[in-house]
Amino acid sequence: MSGRQIKQPDGFSPKDKDINEDYYLDDIDEAGKEAYLDDEVKEEDPDYFLDDDEDKRPDFSELTEEGTARNIFEEEDPQTRNRKVKRKIKSRNKRKKGKDSGEIKTGGLKRIWIFSGSAAAALLLxxxxxxxxxxxxxxxxxxINGRDFSGRTTADVEAFLKGKVKDYELTVLEKDNKSDSIKGSDISLVYKESDAVEKELKKQNGFLWPAALFSENASEVNIEVSYNQSALESKIQDLQAVASEQTASESARPEFNGEKYVIKPEVIGTAVDMDVLNKKVSQYIAEFKPKLDMEKEKCYVLPKYTSESEEVQKACDMMNNYIKASITYTMTEPAVVDKVLISTWISADDNMNVTFNENAVRAWLTDFGDKYDTVGITRTITTPTGKTAEVSGGTYGWSIDEDTEFTALTDSIKSGETVSKEPAYYQTAAEHSATDWGNTYAEVDLTAQHMWYIVDGAVSMESDVITGVPIPEKETPQGVYDILEIQRDKTLIGETDPATGEPEYKTPVTFWMRITWTGVGFHNADWQPAFGGTLYQNPDIGSHGCVNMPYDTAEALFNSITVGTPVIMHY
Known part of the structure; x- marks a missing residue:
């Protein structure tokens, strides 16, 4: 092109040419017009250069392609010509811009689709x-068997397994930090070909390999091996755990700690469970595992019950219910049956069955009775004259009813009862003391041949007496007794004489106060010449064991004494 260069306004951008009319207001010289017409007029609609008035439109029908167009423009005045050229340039630039933009857009999308398709095909391949x-x-x-075989073949796996068989050695860890080893060569260990690895490979889907990137696939291939079974059994028997002396395990069990029953943990002994050990050794060899921990694999004989066993906890709870009871016997020295004592009477057997030892309870009650029963024990008495004497024997005193008390005591324990009470008695006495006859009683001094009736600690009446002849068959028994019956006008009948078949005697008395069921008692003896002294030693005067009294003192005693009043007879 030739012609004058069009000057752009200040701040004007080339992209503004189509819309900024001032750009085209400068005069267009001849060279510029000719250059423009040479390239463009042929392509445009000739009507575009004409005014809207149809009368002024030139006739293009006979125009030449280039020269006539020039003549048209030449015939125009410069101002009109410049305006038309401006419009032409503006219209052409818009059309050209649209065409170029479309070409660029269409070409870019085409290239993107081609590139994307190629990439997808490459990824798919x-x-x-x-x-x-x-x-x-x-x-x-x-x-596989603990080793990473990612991207490896079945041949790689089998080669690895064969190598493990060749150099295999099993270390057996035992109690007390002892250990032994079993080498593959010791038992002629040989790898046996199989399709186990091939089967493991067939389990996977090759087209799902991306999923394997995010998860671990661990498997154990059970490889077949052969070995000398007799050699293996011999090696197992040589293990220190098997060959040494073994101790049995102990089950967990309830144990009393002074306050309550708690679970004593089990103790694992050294006795070996040979079935488990043989099974585990064979399994470890088959899996080529290097170490067998006998404790972890429970190769020792385990106790029947552990600390976690429900049976042990139930037994513990039941035994704690027993020891909730507390029974206090209100004796001179209180006797308490509490948790400490009860814990010695209950136990749990090997099957965690709780047992209440009733025989132990009865034995305790026997000891309890021996301690607090006073019947027949030796007591000390001081006579009204100041004499101190010991007296033992008799039928009077405290006597615990152990059978009745056994039932009451066991019921209290089983119900967890807390109670204070006296035990059940066969018979009772006036008070719990060394002189349990209290302060109202009759006393007979067999040596002094004298008796007293003490009421509330004071002598109410007294009398000389004659007691039994001091020979075994007639001697008045010493001891503490009580009045068993009181009867007026009683006939006393002696034992039958084998020679005659008749009673030794039949003696009527006015006042009878029985002391023993064998026939000893207080009574009047009107036939006696006198009382006291040593008359009782005379076989013709001494009684058959009764306490003979003068009529008046016998009557006085008869009128004041009551059934159950203690009677103490001593030398």
Whole structure:
């Protein structure tokens, strides 16, 4: 092109040419017009250069392609010509810009689609290729028998397993930090070919290999081996745990700690469970595991019950219910049956059955009775004259009814009862003291041949007496007794004489006060010449064991004494 260069206004951008009319207001010289017409007029609608008035439109029908167009413009005045050229340039630039933009847009999209398709095809081919690879190789994150075989073949796995068989050695960890080993060569260990590894490979889907990137596939292939069974059994018998002396395990069990029953933990002994040990050794060899911990694999004989066993906890709870009871016997020295004592009477057997030892309870009650029963024990008495004498024997005093009390005591224990009470008695006495006859009683001094009736600690009446002849058959028994019956006008009948078949005597008395059921008692003896002294030693005067009294003192005693009043007779 030739012609004058069009000057752009200040701040004008080339992209503004189509819309900024001032750009075209400068005069267009001849050279510029000719250059423009040479290139463009042929392409445009001739009407575009004409005014709207149809009468002024030139006739293009006979115009030449280039020269006539020039003549048209030449015939125009410069101002009109410049305006038309401006409009033409503006219209052409808009059309050209639209055309260029469309070409660029269409070409760019086409190139993007071509590139995307090529990339997708390449990725698909790569995925298929990798998938085919994993049809004959193990997927990522694949572990077999603890070893990573990702991307490896079955041949690689079998080669590894064969190598393990060749150098295999099992270490057996025992109690007390002892250990032994069993080498593969000791038992002629040999690898046996199988399809186990091939089967493991077939389990995987090669086309799902991307999923394997995010998860671990661990498996244990049970490899077949052969070995000398007799040699293995011999090696097991040589293990220190088997060959040494063994101790049995102890089950967990309830144990009393002074306050309550708690679970004493089990104790694992050293006795070996040979069935478990043989099974575990064979399993470890088959899996080529290097170490067998006998404790962890429970190769020792385990106790029947552990600290976690429900049976042990139930037994513990039941025994704690027993020891809730507390029974206090209100004696001169209180006797308490509490948790400490009860704990000695209950136990749990090997099956955690709680047993209440009733025989132990009865034995305790026997001891309890021996301690607090006073019948027949030796007591000390001081006579009204100041004489101190010991007296033992008799039928009077405290006597615990052990059978009745056994039932009451066991019921209280089993119900967890807390109570204070006196035990059940066969018979009672006036008070719990060394002189349990109290302060109202009759006393007979067999040596002094004298008796007193003490009421509330004071002598109410007294009398000389004659007691039994001091020979075994007639002697008045010493001891503490009580009045068993009181009867007026009683006939006393002696034992039958074998020679005659008749009673030794039949003696009527006015006042009878029985002391023993064998026939000893207070009574009047009107036939006696006198009382007291040593008359009782005379076989013709001494009684058959009764306490003979003068009529008046016998009557006085008869009128004041009551059934149950203690009677103490001593030398």
């Amino acid at each position: 790569a995925y298929v290729g990798v998938s085919l690879f994993f049809t004959s190789h193990f997927s990522p994150n694949t572990k």
